[in-house]
């Protein structure tokens with residue numbers, strides 16, 4: 145008996161050329177022992193027939209929100225919740241836009257809004273539609289909302305153009321469905337993870353400070369991913385404008401010295417990830433009153449070095465976390481500097497990223513990182529900060545001494 149036996153999928157077929165591949169997908173899913181119910185959008189009827197879909201699912205196709213008989217047999221809310229997973233194949237630009245904005249003006253969008261089950265999208269559209277800033281925004285929003293994605297792949301499209309937007313193959317979608325329906329292992333259950341995030345703020349006087357452009361997005365995404373793997377997770381965060389991920393403990397701090405103190409208070413822990421952009425220097429003497437502007441005379445500020453939080457924790461002789469991970473924001477010679485930092489700071493892994501203004505990493509939603517450790521350098525492709533976080537937490541859970 146497979147882990148999928150007895151589970152069911154609600155397949156929502158959108159109105160795109162790739163809808164014909166939904167038929168092959170139904171065959172694959174039923175072959176794996178899954179029950180499949182289907183909703184077709186109005187536009188989907190232009191591409192595949194309800195008769196083909198019903199023949200393959202062995203069940204009635206649902207396509208009307210305001211159907212009296214359907215509503216009596218199985219209401220739209222029950223339909224959206226009776227399955228273990230909702231899968232949208234193909235996920236059109238239109239369906240993604242509706243989902244991102246919470247629309248519910250037909251059966252498909254209403255079921256997607258009303259469900260309490262995970263949702264997996266297999267987008268398919270013309271490359272320009274996929275790359276359009278509106279679709280990019282919608283996809284990023286849906287990922288933040290916890291919606292799962294498979295594809296799209298790069299390839300030739302039905303319209304003759306080439307690029308990202310081609311729907312993942314039915315076999316890939318079936319594998320993603322299988323993964324989504326298999327209970328996730330919790331490799332970090334019983335482990336404690338501490339993550340620093342955001343910038344620090346070093347005061348000059350009661351109204352001014354020195355800081356940087358760190359948004360905290362990567363650190364917050366890491367905290368979210370650590371919770372998914374079962375870790376007790378503490379975020380030690382400088383001032384940012386982000387919601388605290390569910391299940392994450394939070395210690396807000398302002399200065400580097402406060403951040404170090406908060407980190408030390410959280411020891412012992414299993415994994416410590418230093419993702420915050422800590423100011424290297426602070427003003428030697430913080431003015432107690434606002435420094436007055438004097439014509440032609442700018443104040444000169446004497447600076448002192450801030451504590452090196454990463455090195456302080458990584459080189460401790462007692463309560464050193466089992467795995468110490470540092471982020472290195474570089475604007476040039478990214479890997480070279482990361483290698484030097486690994487040796488100098490005494491940490492186990494350095495995640496190096498290019499934060500030069502052209503990279504758009506600071507404040508942006510995407511990241512391109514190099515993972516540098518004693519084992520060598522891994523160059524990861526550009527992906528969302530959420531994807532970097534998930535992949536990195538998986539890797540750290542493997543590296544963590546048992």
Ligand SMILES: Cc1cc2nc3c(=O)[nH]c(=O)nc-3n(C[C@H](O)[C@H](O)[C@H](O)COP(=O)(O)O)c2cc1C
Nearest residue numbers: 158159160161162185187188236237238239268269
């Ligand atoms: C021939 C044809 C092919 C289309 N293919 C796609 C597609 O692959 N992806 C997409 O997002 N929209 C595609 N569209 C546009 C959608 O059908 C249209 O946006 C429709 O409103 C989507 O409805 P739905 O999201 O409710 O299924 C296509 C339209 C036509 C006429």
